[in-house]
Amino acid sequence: MNLQLFSDLSLADLSDATSGGADRVLGGAWLGQLDPAVAPGWPVQGIAAPLLGKSNDCLQEIWRCDAACAAGESEGILWRRAGNLLYGVIELDENEFVGSTSGSALQSAAAEAYRRIFRLLDSQGLPNLWRVWNYLAGINAEVDGLERYRQFNIGRQDAFLEYRHVVTGNVPAACAIGLASGPLSIAFMAGDLPAVPVENPRQVSAYNYPSVYGPRSPTFSRAALVYLPGQEILFISGTASIVGHQTVHSGDVVGQCRESMTNIATVVAEANRLARTLPYTLGELSYRVYIRHAGDFPLVEATLSGLIGDAVEIVYVQADICRHDLLLEIEAMASHTLGSL
Ligand code: 3EB
Numbered sequence: 001m002n003l004q005l006f007s008d009l010s011l012a013d014l015s016d017a018t019s020g021g022a023d024r025v026l027g028g029a030w031l032g033q034l035d036p037a038v039a040p041g042w043p044v045q046g047i048a049a050p051l052l053g054k055s056n057d058c059l060q061e062i063w064r065c066d067a068a069c070a071a072g073e074s075e076g077i078l079w080r081r082a083g084n085l086l087y088g089v090i091e092l093d094e095n096e097f098v099g100s101t102s103g104s105a106l107q108s109a110a111a112e113a114y115r116r117i118f119r120l121l122d123s124q125g126l127p128n129l130w131r132v133w134n135y136l137a138g139i140n141a142e143v144d145g146l147e148r149y150r151q152f153n154i155g156r157q158d159a160f161l162e163y164r165h166v167v168t169g170n171v172p173a174a175c176a177i178g179l180a181s182g183p184l185s186i187a188f189m190a191g192d193l194p195a196v197p198v199e200n201p202r203q204v205s206a207y208n209y210p211s212v213y214g215p216r217s218p219t220f221s222r223a224a225l226v227y228l229p230g231q232e233i234l235f236i237s238g239t240a241s242i243v244g245h246q247t248v249h250s251g252d253v254v255g256q257c258r259e260s261m262t263n264i265a266t267v268v269a270e271a272n273r274l275a276r277t278l279p280y281t282l283g284e285l286s287y288r289v290y291i292r293h294a295g296d297f298p299l300v301e302a303t304l305s306g307l308i309g310d311a312v313e314i315v316y317v318q319a320d321i322c323r324h325d326l327l328l329e330i331e332a333m334a335s336h337t338l339g340s341l
Contacts (some may be wrong), residue, residue, distance in 0.1 A: 110155030139178025178320025
């Protein structure tokens with residue numbers, strides 16, 4: 001099995017990336033300005049976040065396998081599966097959950113989305129959630145006295161408790177990002193083997209955050225090492241300027257960018273202690289950077305270029321971060337061939 005991420009594809013490049021057959025595409029994401037008329041046929045997460053520093057107004061990312069995928073639909077989840085690996089996307093309209101008796105519409109939608117994901121994974125015999133990409137509108141808006149990100153955390157944790165029982169330790173790598181509008185959108189990758197979770201010794205594990213950040217902690221690990229036949233993938237969760245459990249460098253985007261990269265370097269070092277392949281380096285990761293204020297892009301780009309050089313694959317988008325004082329968040333991934341030690 002070989003799973004490869006093709007980043008930064010324009011619509012025209014898609015035909016190259018899908019050579020060998022569109023049935024080899026596991027799924028992907030579409031970032032930037034979305035065109036509802038274009039539907040590629042595999043599960044795609046639409047991320048309507050403006051691209052920064054690009055001439056194109058949209059780009060595609062795809063995960064391509066070296067074998068044909070099985071495809072299906074389950075309770076509104078579009079999914080594809082290659083061997084013991086599954087990728088799916090679910091979008092839920094919160095309006096359908098208004099008037100729910102257990103919490104806000106967003107909380108109910110989040111719980112329902114994760115319940116559907118867990119039901120699909122159990123029926124497919126691939127119970128281990130490895131990596132989750134969460135997007136929601138108005139993430140920092142306070143509704144009925146509670147910030148929407150905190151409402152989302154309640155619903156997510158409820159579903160984990162109901163279906164997976166553990167909400168600490170072996171939980172997936174993730175990001176949770178705010179968009180200007182749109183449905184609750186969740187993409188996920190899952191497999192037969194448990195991921196190896198990685199934490200950051202500079203940070204309190206997110207699942208142990210104190211209740212000042214909300215009544216329920218977020219359910220994610222700082223990174224995950226996952227295994228396919230012959231392949232190890234490192235997924236680094238959305239990483240921000242948080243030390244311990246506190247935001248640092250409030251109002252200073254360069255400081256936050258540097259601190260986020262120190263956190264990523266620390267997570268990579270932890271991952272390297274656990275990895276079964278040669279050490280991962282910052283220069284080989286592919287990055288996605290979420291910037292709250294588009295005007296901060298040049299400063300962030302210059303800061304990252306100083307830290308990791310210009311030869312690195314980085315996609316920049318404008319989006320909201322889950323704490324109002326966070327100005328950016330960085331996620332990353334890399335893949336190694338197993339047996340190359
Ligand atoms: C943090 O470290 C920043 O709720 O799934 C990063 C990655 C963050 C994932 C999530 C939140 C999530 O707390 C925010």
